[in-house]
Amino acid sequence: MKTIQNLGLSIFLLGLAIFTILPFIGSYEISSEKLEEIVNNKGIKSELFIEDLKTTTVGKEFSDPFSFSSNITSAIANANVTHKEKSEWDKVIWDKPHSFSYQIAKDVGGGPVKENKGLFWFLTFGLGIIGALLYIIPGVVTLGPAGIKNNGIWFNAATNRGWIGWFAFVFLVGFYVLLYFFPDYIVNWTYVVDPFSESLSGNMASQWFLYGFLYCTVMTVMAIRMYIKYRHNKYQILRTTSVLFFQIVFAFLIPEILVRFEKPWYDFKNAFPLDYDFFFKWNLDDLIANGGFGLFILVWGIVLTVVIVPIMVYFFGKRWYCSWVCGCGGLAETLGDPYRQLSDKSLKSWQVERWLIHGVLVFAIAMTGITLYAYFTGADAVSGIKTQTIQDIYGFLIGSIFAGVIGTGFYPIFGNRVWCRFGCPLAAYLGIIQRFKSKFRITTNGGQCISCGNCSTYCEQGIDVRAYAQKGQNIVRSSCVGCGICSAVCPRGVLKLENGSDDGSTRYETPEVILGNDIDLFEMLEENK
Amino acid sequence: MEHIVIIGNGISGVTAARHIRKLSDKKITIISAETEYFFSRTALMYVYMGHMKFEHTQPYENWFWKKNRIELKKGFVKEVKDASKELVFASGETMNYDKLIIATGSKPNKFGWPGQDLEGVMGMYHKQDLENLEKYAPNNKACNRAVIVGGGLIGIELAEMLRSRDIPVTFLVREKSFWNGVLPAGESEMINRHIKEHHIDLRLGVNLQEIKSDESGKVKSIIIKETGEEIPCTVVGLTAGVSPNVDFLKDSNIELGRGVKVNRRLETNIPDIYAIGDCAEQHEAIGQRRPIEAVWYTGRMMGETLAQTLCGNPKDYNPGHWFNSAKFLDIEYQTYGWVWAQPKENEARFYWEHSDGKICIHINYDKNTNEFIGINTFGIRMRHHSFDAWLNEKRSVEYVLEHLADANFDPEFYKLHEKDIVAKFNQENNTNIQLKKRSWKRIFQFS
Ligand SMILES: Cc1cc2nc3c(=O)[nH]c(=O)nc-3n(C[C@H](O)[C@H](O)[C@H](O)COP(=O)(O)OP(=O)(O)OC[C@H]3O[C@@H](n4cnc5c(N)ncnc54)[C@H](O)[C@@H]3O)c2cc1C
Numbered sequence: 001m002k003t004i005q006n007l008g009l010s011i012f013l014l015g016l017a018i019f020t021i022l023p024f025i026g027s028y029e030i031s032s033e034k035l036e037e038i039v040n041n042k043g044i045k046s047e048l049f050i051e052d053l054k055t056t057t058v059g060k061e062f063s064d065p066f067s068f069s070s071n072i073t074s075a076i077a078n079a080n081v082t083h084k085e086k087s088e089w090d091k092v093i094w095d096k097p098h099s100f101s102y103q104i105a106k107d108v109g110g111g112p113v114k115e116n117k118g119l120f121w122f123l124t125f126g127l128g129i130i131g132a133l134l135y136i137i138p139g140v141v142t143l144g145p146a147g148i149k150n151n152g153i154w155f156n157a158a159t160n161r162g163w164i165g166w167f168a169f170v171f172l173v174g175f176y177v178l179l180y181f182f183p184d185y186i187v188n189w190t191y192v193v194d195p196f197s198e199s200l201s202g203n204m205a206s207q208w209f210l211y212g213f214l215y216c217t218v219m220t221v222m223a224i225r226m227y228i229k230y231r232h233n234k235y236q237i238l239r240t241t242s243v244l245f246f247q248i249v250f251a252f253l254i255p256e257i258l259v260r261f262e263k264p265w266y267d268f269k270n271a272f273p274l275d276y277d278f279f280f281k282w283n284l285d286d287l288i289a290n291g292g293f294g295l296f297i298l299v300w301g302i303v304l305t306v307v308i309v310p311i312m313v314y315f316f317g318k319r320w321y322c323s324w325v326c327g328c329g330g331l332a333e334t335l336g337d338p339y340r341q342l343s344d345k346s347l348k349s350w351q352v353e354r355w356l357i358h359g360v361l362v363f364a365i366a367m368t369g370i371t372l373y374a375y376f377t378g379a380d381a382v383s384g385i386k387t388q389t390i391q392d393i394y395g396f397l398i399g400s401i402f403a404g405v406i407g408t409g410f411y412p413i414f415g416n417r418v419w420c421r422f423g424c425p426l427a428a429y430l431g432i433i434q435r436f437k438s439k440f441r442i443t444t445n446g447g448q449c450i451s452c453g454n455c456s457t458y459c460e461q462g463i464d465v466r467a468y469a470q471k472g473q474n475i476v477r478s479s480c481v482g483c484g485i486c487s488a489v490c491p492r493g494v495l496k497l498e499n500g501s502d503d504g505s506t507r508y509e510t511p512e513v514i515l516g517n518d519i520d521l522f523e524m525l526e527e528n529k
Numbered sequence: 530m531e532h533i534v535i536i537g538n539g540i541s542g543v544t545a546a547r548h549i550r551k552l553s554d555k556k557i558t559i560i561s562a563e564t565e566y567f568f569s570r571t572a573l574m575y576v577y578m579g580h581m582k583f584e585h586t587q588p589y590e591n592w593f594w595k596k597n598r599i600e601l602k603k604g605f606v607k608e609v610k611d612a613s614k615e616l617v618f619a620s621g622e623t624m625n626y627d628k629l630i631i632a633t634g635s636k637p638n639k640f641g642w643p644g645q646d647l648e649g650v651m652g653m654y655h656k657q658d659l660e661n662l663e664k665y666a667p668n669n670k671a672c673n674r675a676v677i678v679g680g681g682l683i684g685i686e687l688a689e690m691l692r693s694r695d696i697p698v699t700f701l702v703r704e705k706s707f708w709n710g711v712l713p714a715g716e717s718e719m720i721n722r723h724i725k726e727h728h729i730d731l732r733l734g735v736n737l738q739e740i741k742s743d744e745s746g747k748v749k750s751i752i753i754k755e756t757g758e759e760i761p762c763t764v765v766g767l768t769a770g771v772s773p774n775v776d777f778l779k780d781s782n783i784e785l786g787r788g789v790k791v792n793r794r795l796e797t798n799i800p801d802i803y804a805i806g807d808c809a810e811q812h813e814a815i816g817q818r819r820p821i822e823a824v825w826y827t828g829r830m831m832g833e834t835l836a837q838t839l840c841g842n843p844k845d846y847n848p849g850h851w852f853n854s855a856k857f858l859d860i861e862y863q864t865y866g867w868v869w870a871q872p873k874e875n876e877a878r879f880y881w882e883h884s885d886g887k888i889c890i891h892i893n894y895d896k897n898t899n900e901f902i903g904i905n906t907f908g909i910r911m912r913h914h915s916f917d918a919w920l921n922e923k924r925s926v927e928y929v930l931e932h933l934a935d936a937n938f939d940p941e942f943y944k945l946h947e948k949d950i951v952a953k954f955n956q957e958n959n960t961n962i963q964l965k966k967r968s969w970k971r972i973f974q975f976s
């Protein structure tokens with residue numbers, strides 16, 4: 001069994017290595033006809049830009065995407081400087097330089113990867129999947145009889161912030177930086193998934209398709225790990241199945257198929273304000289231009305946030321979304337599961353969390369308010385602030401850096417729910433409802449807690465569950481995503497996630513006799529809060 | 530300002546300190562020879578197994594003590610001078626107290642076995658024992674076999690710990706079946722099977738003769754009394770129960786039995802000296818409980834009770850209905866009320882076991898009145914509140930079975946067994962109990 005696992009690990013690492021090398025190979029050459037075609041398609045009026053590319057790039061072959069892209073992006077930058085100085089606004093190229101360069105590179109790129117998409121898919125994704133499964137599946141035997149098997153987690157350099165963890169951190173952060181900011185460097189990655197993209201939407205794969213495909217793949221493989229690790233726990237199995245289903249069907253397949261039928265790309269489960277650009281002008285215009293179906297999405301999006309989300313939280317807690325439906329939660333609960341113990345449990349981090357997450361919520365709402373105001377009044381600035389600027393700041397800081405680079409990249413260092421805990425504005429909104437008006441709570445089983453701390457250690461949201469459990473108090477916390485792991489790891493059967501009655505007293509309080517001692521514990525609990 | 534000194538920073542001493550702080554402004558000092566900060570002894574195993582780091586076993590962050598003005602003192606108290614209200618430390622220092630709380634916990638039993646002090650022989654109680662184990666049994670290369678002597682809750686935890694590092698374990702149990710002084714036969718046998726499933730070499734009905742040493746004073750092997758068999762090993766874990774850690778009081782005027790003798794107010798024979806937790810021994814047992822109860826929650830309750838007493842609100846220690854829980858490798862165990870290993874004369878029993886052999890319940894009730902007495906549950910979590918209420922209300926076994934669904938505390942979506950359980954009871958007893966659907970209203974009817 002150990003041999004199979006080691007073999008799997010080697011195969012996985014080989015796949016990962018090939019994947020890592022891909023951006024460094026290939027050939028990129030743009031002909032003058034191609035340039036003309038692009039200039040026409042894009043309606044580019046900057047002769048400076050065209051001249052620049054003609055001298056530096058056209059007709060030359062580049063053997064990596066970096067110098068090729070850098071020529072294009074600097075041509076854009078140089079041209080724009082001059083045009084802006086001369087106030088030749090119609091000549092300025094407003095596209096994001098690296099997205100622009102991505103489109104060209106994707107079009108003109110060549111080399112082994114583009115010519116052998118299937119082969120390279122196998123050498124990267126294929127080897128990765130096979131290797132990972134060979135590593136994971138023997139767990140059925142090696143983990144021993146079903147039960148909680150967290151042996152050695154704090155001894156393993158991958159899961160205790162050791163060197164493997166730091167390595168994974170650098171790798172993930174690097175991946176997100178490329179994905180969000182330098183898509184032109186990773187055209188080779190997108191080639192290997194082109195066949196899938198074409199069969200779904202009919203288009204070549206964008207970097208977002210690549211991301212979606214990778215996301216689903218990683219989640220599926222790591223869900224298998226969850227199925228094995230928690231095979232005795234039906235709650236975990238159903239929850240994992242649910243997040244996997246919503247990711248693959250709602251976040252990946254349906255939107256791509258919508259595109260095939262020339263409908264807007266839309267993820268029906270992605271609720272505002274997590275879906276922060278839902279009310280942006282371009283999206284609203286796009287939806288409205290799409291007639292009946294667009295309107296349906298518009299209405300659905302609003303109803304989802306205003307009606308469905310709060311009602312569901314009332315009945316089931318925010319878990320229905322955060323750990324049963326959401327894509328971010330889905331990745332956190334599969335890929336992120338090995339890192340859950342790394343979340344900070346200190347009181348300090350709780351204070352930081354409350355400021356940050358509610359700050360993001362306020363930011364998101366303010367931005368949307370300004371956007372809508374601008375939309376309806378036609379102004380492009382509100383008291384001197386350009387809506388575009390606010391949106392760009394939000395998109396960069398929150399949408400890309402926080403949710404992506406930090407949110408996932410930091411899994412191996414800060415645990416798997418950094419985004420969900422500190423940043424997600426939707427989680428903040430759900431949390432407020434969960435805290436004040438919901439049937440959901442984690443019930444503490446009377447006096448059975450032995451203060452061992454497993455629950456707190458494995459709470460991905462950094463909740464000090466034990467602090468409540470050892471007082472016999474139920475856990476009613478806005479940040480709890482109801483993953484159920486605290487309950488799973490508790491060796492004394494102390495914690496139960498349940499949707500009981502919502503009348504305040506039974507949700508928060510504990511009966512005095514339950515702790516066994518008939519002194520006035522009730523009063524003590526009150527003081528304890 | 531009155532100075533309250535607590536010897537022992539375990540659950541009982543710390544609980545007392547916290548509650549005294551909540552109720553008053555007295556000066557509080559906690560003394561311990563073991564660690565600087567309070568940690569959860571029950572979690573020691575998880576540190577060795579790599580589930581947690583030691584810091585995770587500490588329920589309060591380090592700033593907590595200062596913020597709550599609880600002074601911590603590291604040192605070993607070797608003498609209590611009650612006449613001058615003075616403590617003497619091993620270092621020679623002294624400390625005065627106005628009120629003294631003895632909360633010194635337990636120590637592992639050693640029964641004078643030859644070789645019991647060799648290198649590589651250890652108990653599993655203090656943090657130092659954990660460090661020892663880490664030293665002598667870091668992996669299965671340094672330790673090719675460990676022998677555990679004594680089949681109780683700590684023994685099986687130690688076995689699980691060692692198995693988590695793939696160290697071969699031989700487990701010597703004096704009884705004919707695991708923990709059968711406490712567990713009835715059905716449960717005990719289930720655990721025997723489960724121990725073997727975990728590849729632990731379980732030896733039932735055997736005693737330790739002696740521990741043999743190699744030339745350098747380290748453990749080499751053990752000899753089994755009954756068979757004379759010699760088992761080579763490098764580590765021996767002694768887990769044959771614990772007893773109160775009160776040797777340092779032998780020369781004081783404080784009345785000792787096995788532990789520090791106390792009354793229901795937790796007072797010793799000397800005014801202003803109290804004892805709580807594992808080291809306290811009740812003059813008279815409370816209900817069917819033992820005079821010394823070495824469990825976590827009783828230590829906590831005693832601490833809470835004593836804090837009330839010391840803060841001007843005198844209370845008797847009243848632990849209520851018996852309950853407890855443990856985990857045997859992968860099988861969780863909870864108990865509410867009493868289920869003795871052997872039924873008493875007035876008792877009738879109902880036992881149900883799932884076909885997978887890892888889930889069972891055992892109900893004890895009065896033959897004549899049908900009053901519910903207690904339940905053991907393995908592999909099914911049950912609600913403390915429900916059973917506590919039913920015991921208070923003196924419910925019948927029929928009532929308990931009818932409402933069993935209310936008491937289920939397993940995570941959502943788990944397979945429920947109440948129907949099977951009730952059906953089996955009906956069949957065995959010719960009754961017609963109908964299982965009621967779970968009702969939130971009943972469950973949350975707190976009084
Ligand atoms: C491995 C293990 C697992 C357990 N699991 C469970 C469980 O699952 N459930 C359960 O209910 N119970 C369990 N117990 C029992 C439970 O831990 C004890 O009942 C409880 O810790 C007792 O608390 P205490 O405050 O009385 O004493 P302790 O926790 O023993 O604390 C006493 C402290 O006083 C110090 N001390 C003693 N003498 C002196 C002195 N002269 N000077 C200075 N300091 C001194 C000791 O070093 C120690 O730090 C377990 C125990 C062990 C060892």
Ligand code: SF4
Pocket residue numbers: 442455458459460461462463465475479480481482483484485486487497
């Ligand atoms: S409290 Fe429990 S259920 Fe909630 S997030 Fe933490 S581990 Fe998950």
Ligand code: SF4
Pocket residue numbers: 448449450451452453454455456465466469470489490491492493494495
């Ligand atoms: S895991 Fe269970 S027993 Fe341990 S501290 Fe948490 S609630 Fe208490």
